[in-house]
Amino acid sequence: MSDHVNAEQLWSKPPVIENRWLRWGITLVVLVYAFFAIRSFEIDIPRIIIGLDRGYDMLLAFLRPDFVARQTHIVRGVLESVAMTATATLLGGILSIPLSFGAARNLSPLPVYLVCRSILMIVRSLHVVVLAILFVVMVGFGPFAGAVTLGFNSIGFLGKLLAEDIENTNEESMEAVRATGGSWLQVVIYAVWPQVVTRFIGLSIYRLDINFRQSTVIGLVGAGGIGAVLDTAMGRYDYNTAAAILIVIIAIVLAGEYVSSSIRRRLT
Amino acid sequence: MLEISGLVKRYPSGPQALRGVDLTVKTGELVALIGTSGAGKSTLVRCINRLVEPTEGKIRLDGTELTALDHRELRHARRNMGMIFQEYALVDRLSVMENVLSGRLGYVGVWKSAMRRFPPEDVRRALELLERVGLREYVDTRADQLSGGQRQRVGIARALEQQPALLLVDEPTSSLDPKTARQIMRLIVELVKERGLSMLINIHDVNLATMFTERIVGLQDGKIVFEGTPEELNEEALTKIYGEEDWHAESRSAQAETADNGNGEKSDEHVPLNTAEPGR
Numbered sequence: 158m159s160d161h162v163n164a165e166q167l168w169s170k171p172p173v174i175e176n177r178w179l180r181w182g183i184t185l186v187v188l189v190y191a192f193f194a195i196r197s198f199e200i201d202i203p204r205i206i207i208g209l210d211r212g213y214d215m216l217l218a219f220l221r222p223d224f225v226a227r228q229t230h231i232v233r234g235v236l237e238s239v240a241m242t243a244t245a246t247l248l249g250g251i252l253s254i255p256l257s258f259g260a261a262r263n264l265s266p267l268p269v270y271l272v273c274r275s276i277l278m279i280v281r282s283l284h285v286v287v288l289a290i291l292f293v294v295m296v297g298f299g300p301f302a303g304a305v306t307l308g309f310n311s312i313g314f315l316g317k318l319l320a321e322d323i324e325n326t327n328e329e330s331m332e333a334v335r336a337t338g339g340s341w342l343q344v345v346i347y348a349v350w351p352q353v354v355t356r357f358i359g360l361s362i363y364r365l366d367i368n369f370r371q372s373t374v375i376g377l378v379g380a381g382g383i384g385a386v387l388d389t390a391m392g393r394y395d396y397n398t399a400a401a402i403l404i405v406i407i408a409i410v411l412a413g414e415y416v417s418s419s420i421r422r423r424l425t
Numbered sequence: 426m427l428e429i430s431g432l433v434k435r436y437p438s439g440p441q442a443l444r445g446v447d448l449t450v451k452t453g454e455l456v457a458l459i460g461t462s463g464a465g466k467s468t469l470v471r472c473i474n475r476l477v478e479p480t481e482g483k484i485r486l487d488g489t490e491l492t493a494l495d496h497r498e499l500r501h502a503r504r505n506m507g508m509i510f511q512e513y514a515l516v517d518r519l520s521v522m523e524n525v526l527s528g529r530l531g532y533v534g535v536w537k538s539a540m541r542r543f544p545p546e547d548v549r550r551a552l553e554l555l556e557r558v559g560l561r562e563y564v565d566t567r568a569d570q571l572s573g574g575q576r577q578r579v580g581i582a583r584a585l586e587q588q589p590a591l592l593l594v595d596e597p598t599s600s601l602d603p604k605t606a607r608q609i610m611r612l613i614v615e616l617v618k619e620r621g622l623s624m625l626i627n628i629h630d631v632n633l634a635t636m637f638t639e640r641i642v643g644l645q646d647g648k649i650v651f652e653g654t655p656e657e658l659n660e661e662a663l664t665k666i667y668g669e670e671d672w673h674a675e676s677r678s679a680q681a682e683t684a685d686n687g688n689g690e691k692s693d694e695h696v697p698l699n700t701a702e703p704g705r
Contacts (some may be wrong), residue, residue, distance in 0.1 A: 332476050333514035333580075337587055338503035338531025346539045347527050408655040 218396030219403075227390065227398050231405060234386035239384050241304040246365045248304075249311025252301040254357075256312065257319035258345065263331075264323060277320070291377035300381030305376070307368045314367070318360055319353060326352040357360035359421045366410075366417045373406050426451050427473070427623060432482035434468050434647075444647040446482070450591070450623045455614065456636035458627040460644035462667055466627040466643040469644065470593050473625070475499060483540045486591060486668060504531035507584030509595035509613065513576040515583075517569035521560060524568050524579050525551040528586030547586070554582040558612060570575055574605040581613060585620070592617055594626035610637050631663070631675050656670070 174180040186227040224231065242417055259265050259273030281292075326349050335350040376384015383406060390399040427450040434443040442465045450456050458466045471477040473484055475491065484491045484503065494502055507528070515524045529547045530538055537543070555561050558578040563571065568579060577597060584592060597613060598606035614637045617624045628634050635640055635655035643651030643658075643666035646688075651662045663672040 159551075186620070199623050223441070327517075329510055329512055329514035330516045331506065333510060334527055334530060336476060336503060336506070336508040337528050337583070338500045339527070340500060340530075340535060342535045343530045343538055347519070347523075347530065347534070348516050351516050355518070 178285030181373065187388050188368055215396045219400040221397055222400035222404055223395075223397035224401040224405075227386070227395075228384050230385070230389075231398075234376075234402070235405060235409070236302075236381035237300045238369060238376070238382035238384070239302050241307055241372050241380075242365060243366040244304045245282060245311055245368050246361060248308040249362045249364070250315055250357075252308075252314035253312045253319060256316040256347075257323060260316060260320035261323035263326070263328070264341075264349065273316075273320075277313055277316045280309060281317060283372050285310050285375060286378055289380040293379045298379045298381070303372055303375050303380035303382050307371060310371070311364050311368060315357075315360055315364055319357055322353045322356050323349055355424045359424050362417045362420055366413050369413055370410055426486075426487060427625065428485045429469075429473070430483045432469070432472060432484065433480045434472055434477065435480045436463070442473070442647055443479075446644075446647070446649055448642060448649065450625050452590075452623055453621050454640065455617065455624045455638040456626070456640045456642060457638040458625065458642050458644055458693065459629065459631060459634050461668075462629065464644040465647040466629075466644055467595055470508075470595050470625060470627045473591075473593055474503050474508060500531060502626075503561060504587060505590045507589035507592045508579050509577070509584050509585045509592065509594045509597050511599055513573075513580045513600075515568040515579055518567060520565050520567055520674070521555065521571070521579050522551060522564045525554060525582045525586050528583040531587070549588055550588075551582070553656075554585055557616070558582050573601050577601065577609050578612070580611075585616060590622060592622050592624040592626075594624060594628075596627055596629065599629060606633065607636075614638075624697055631658070 163303060171182060174183070186279075188372045195310050256277060259269050260272055260277055265273070285306060289302065289306040292305045296302050330352070331344055331348040339347065372380075372382045372389065373384040376382040376386070377388045379385070383402060387399060387402045387406075390396075390402060427448075429446060429448045432442070432443050432446040435441050441688060446465075446469060446680060448456075448469075458469065460466050468477055471566070472479045473486075473491070475494075480491055486502065489502055491499070491502055509602075516527070519527075523541065526541070526543050526584075528551075529543055533547070549620055552561070552564070560575060560582070561576070568576060571579065577600075580597075584664055592613075594613065598609055601609060610633050613624075613626075619666050624638075626634075626638065626705055635658060639654065641651065641653060641655055641658050643662065644651055650665050653657070653662070658676065660672040660676045663675060664670070
């Protein structure tokens with residue numbers, strides 16, 4: 158291997174796309190499309206310069222967060238978000254249980270399975286912000302809309318994951334309970350539920366975490382909580398307060414994540 | 426008395442698992458099913474309590490035609506048939522006591538069983554059985570904390586907690602080491618004999634089969650190819666069941682073991698049960 162220049166190349170990595178015309182063709186199409194796509198944006202350079210100034214102001218304001226001026230609003234917002242999170246997780250958890258049993262192929266007959274799976278799929282296909290807009294229209298502005306949104310979203314998440322867990326339970330244990338003369342419900346209570354309950358608790362605690370984070374986002378579209386307070390502060394260009402709110406959210410999310418993961422680690 | 430006639434099982438995919446099996450297990454009789462894996466032993470045992478639905482044929486237990494029962498009647502009939510499984514089939518996250526008491530689910534209502542409110546005589550019987558299998562001090566231990574042999578003892582206690590007339594046993598020892606396997610077999614056979622139960626045991630270990638049972642049934646490709654006493658299980662019979670091999674060791678030990686069983690091998694078997702395998 159001393160002679161680099163004339164060394165005969167014995168092997169080189171084969172290209173992902175074998176056909177050389179296709180390979181270069183795809184590359185060309187991507188580059189041409191990217192060029193025209195960027196051209197279509199009508200980038201306004203003077204506006205960006207003004208914006209940079211504003212961004213700089215905002216950054217400065219964030220270095221001086223103001224927790225005091227709108228303290229009562231912040232506290233109320235946080236409490237609202239916590240209440241939304243808690244009720245949503247509780248309701249979503251309870252409602253997801255029957256749906257997940259229905260959506261487990263090893264427990265339910267095909268028609269029930271299809272109905273439950275479809276419900277879960279539809280619920281999951283709607284993004285939380287879309288759901289929030291929908292429920293704000295249906296039940297009005299405020300944390301109730303937020304709680305309903307998060308609850309709905311939790312059903313999809315918990316229901317699907319729990320159903321998959323149920324489908325992975327030990328079939329022999331179920332057979333054994335069935336062989337004693339136990340009914341369907343007793344098979345569920347004695348053989349299936351004990352195998353999935355710790356996972357369900359773990360998922361619920363994880364969901365509590367996610368729900369709090371999402372409660373801050375859906376507040377921006379009118380579903381109450383700390384997000385609504387943040388939206389107001391931004392609307393008033395009150396960046397010092399906004400900064401304080403962001404710091405509070407980050408602190409709570411980090412604390413929540415720490416607590417939830419340490420609890421989940423202990424579940425066996 | 427268990428009477429099986431013309432039993433056929435065809436799985437939707439794959440070959441015919443049982444091709445017309447006729448078999449009788451008299452009350453108080455211990456019958457071993459031997460054969461290669463895939464011969465249909467497990468299917469046969471599972472057809473009796475209809476964990477597997479038979480395709481054709483009749484199965485009568487003490488006069489009841491099991492194949493004709495509807496869902497509810499079947500659950501009633503299953504209370505009379507205890508089952509012991511190869512991989513123990515315990516519910517890992519339940520305690521030893523809960524696993525044993527699950528043998529009573531056919532008798533206790535949904536709500537009461539969910540709340541673990543079993544009748545006192547059920548709990549008393551469960552405690553006696555746990556004492557008997559040497560696990561009295563593990564009542565509230567979670568099943569997944571036990572060793573393989575201990576877990577199978579829980580499986581035995583659960584099956585007997587049902588107070589069945591017939592015990593169906595599916596490869597009870599194949600996940601266990603040879604010593605534990607013998608202890609477990611001895612325990613099952615003792616309990617069955619003292620209660621006067623019938624037993625149909627599916628077992629691939631020929632030595633254990635000849636040591637502990639009175640009648641051997643050889644299954645090959647879904648059909649019975651041998652039926653006889655352990656003494657009659659000679660090299661010729663083994664070849665019929667399993668195919669050509671050197672069966673010298675098996676057939677000789679079959680004769681030796683059965684001779685052995687007569688002169689008091691049982692006497693020293695109560696002692697090692699509790700001390701045999703400590704928990705992991």
